[in-house]
Amino acid sequence: MPERKPRKDAARNRQAVLAAADALFARGENPEGVTMAAVAAAADVGKGTLFRAFGDRTGLLRALYEARLEPVREAVEAGPPPLGPATPPRQRVPALLDALLCFKLDNRPLMLALEEGGSGSPYQAEHYGRWHGLLDAMLGQIPGPADSGFTAHALLAAVRADLVEHLAGHEGVPRDRMRAQLADFTAGVLDSGPVRDLPE
Numbered sequence: 001m002p003e004r005k006p007r008k009d010a011a012r013n014r015q016a017v018l019a020a021a022d023a024l025f026a027r028g029e030n031p032e033g034v035t036m037a038a039v040a041a042a043a044d045v046g047k048g049t050l051f052r053a054f055g056d057r058t059g060l061l062r063a064l065y066e067a068r069l070e071p072v073r074e075a076v077e078a079g080p081p082p083l084g085p086a087t088p089p090r091q092r093v094p095a096l097l098d099a100l101l102c103f104k105l106d107n108r109p110l111m112l113a114l115e116e117g118g119s120g121s122p123y124q125a126e127h128y129g130r131w132h133g134l135l136d137a138m139l140g141q142i143p144g145p146a147d148s149g150f151t152a153h154a155l156l157a158a159v160r161a162d163l164v165e166h167l168a169g170h171e172g173v174p175r176d177r178m179r180a181q182l183a184d185f186t187a188g189v190l191d192s193g194p195v196r197d198l199p200e
Helices: 004-026 036-043 047-054 057-078 089-106 108-116 126-139 148-157 161-170 175-191
Strands: none
Touching (some): 004 057, 004 108, 036 047, 036 057, 047 057, 057 126, 089 148, 089 161, 126 148, 161 175
16 A cells, blocks of 8 residues: 555656646747756656656657657557558558648657657657558558658658758748648659669
């Protein structure tokens, strides 16, 4: 019985921290300004509590990303068309990319912080590997692109957080136009055949 209180406190603190981080990122300010100290202060917990729960800033960003992503993940894993697993790959690929674009548009500061933060290659991040693996598998079932792994990387590059921020934030491209541009680009990639006999 005495062991339950710390677990409840830890769960409550974790939720308070995620809510505080969520609110800070929702303000749309510079992602780098959302520091562990700022989150701890907003959540009214000590920095030690924060580091014990999430390890570091990247761990906190991943946890917040996973919490916000839950509806998209559920739709992809078990939802109806066009995102769900019963959808033919030719329709599911553009639907998945559109969902990722919309998610990044709705979570621009968080996604910038997640994709630019941490150490090592962003292509080795767990969240990137998840989407690449799914796209690779779907593309492998579609006649057209010869190399599904490379094509998956190229398509995901079109929804990178830094590109989304540049287009939406700096160039002021409207959301609907970005979605239409991505749909056109994806259709062109899916309809293209392999390139042969490149000049040396």
